[in-house]
Amino acid sequence: MPLPISDQLLRLLTFFGIALAISVVLTPLVAHWARGRGIVAIPRQDRWHREPTPLLGGVAIFVASTAVIVWAGPHDLRGLGLVGGGTLLFVTGLIDDFRRLRPHTKLIAQIMAACVLVFCGVQIGTPWLGVVAIPLTILWVVGITNAFNLLDNIDGLSAGTAKKFI
Numbered sequence: 700m701p702l703p704i705s706d707q708l709l710r711l712l713t714f715f716g717i718a719l720a721i722s723v724v725l726t727p728l729v730a731h732w733a734r735g736r737g738i739v740a741i742p743r744q745d746r747w748h749r750e751p752t753p754l755l756g757g758v759a760i761f762v763a764s765t766a767v768i769v770w771a772g773p774h775d776l777r778g779l780g781l782v783g784g785g786t787l788l789f790v791t792g793l794i795d796d797f798r799r800l801r802p803h804t805k806l807i808a809q810i811m812a813a814c815v816l817v818f819c820g821v822q823i824g825t826p827w828l829g830v831v832a833i834p835l836t837i838l839w840v841v842g843i844t845n846a847f848n849l850l851d852n853i854d855g856l857s858a859g860t861a862k863k864f865i
Contacts, residue, residue: 710771718767725759754796761789780819784812788844805848806841813840 704712733739733753740752765782772778791808794800800808816822817833824832 714767714771717771718763721763721766722759725762726756729753729755729759755793757789757792757796761785776819777821780816780821783819784815784821784840787812787815792848809841809844810837812844813837816840 730753733755734751738754740754742750765785768778768781768785772781787808791800791805791812795805813836817836822832822836823839824835828835
């Protein structure tokens with residue numbers, strides 16, 4: 700006997716699948732475009748890759764997730780917060796790809812992006828968490844962002860992993 704799936708869960712899974720499909724299609728296209736223009740990470744001792752690896756994998760992730768949020772996400776302040784906070788993180792990552800931002804600069808941008816989410820009403824948890832939900836949301840956003848930033852030490856891995864979680 701199949702398990703009943705709520706309409707909300709089915710919608711979430713559908714939009715997840717759409718974002719995943721967009722990301723799967725865009726990631727190799729962006730990689731090809733970046734490689735053709737020499738926008739690559741050159742092998743270094745502190746990286747694991749042995750050949751030039753295309754940068755800009757975040758472009759595919761950003762476009763896929765933002766397209767689905769704009770198309771099917773909440774059309775209220777929360778949706779604006781998701782797009783605004785995500786855009787701030789995307790721009791920070793893009794600048795870091797080309798200019799190597801200092802860790803404290805990236806941390807400030809991550810905290811700001813998390814605050815945009817909270818200000819717009821996006822929080823994790825349930826109502827019974829109360830005031831703990833706000834710092835927990837900020838900690839979660841900063842923690843997940845840094846987890847992917849650490850994955851980025853292996854060039855190309857972040858885009859490949861993130862598209863599994865979009």
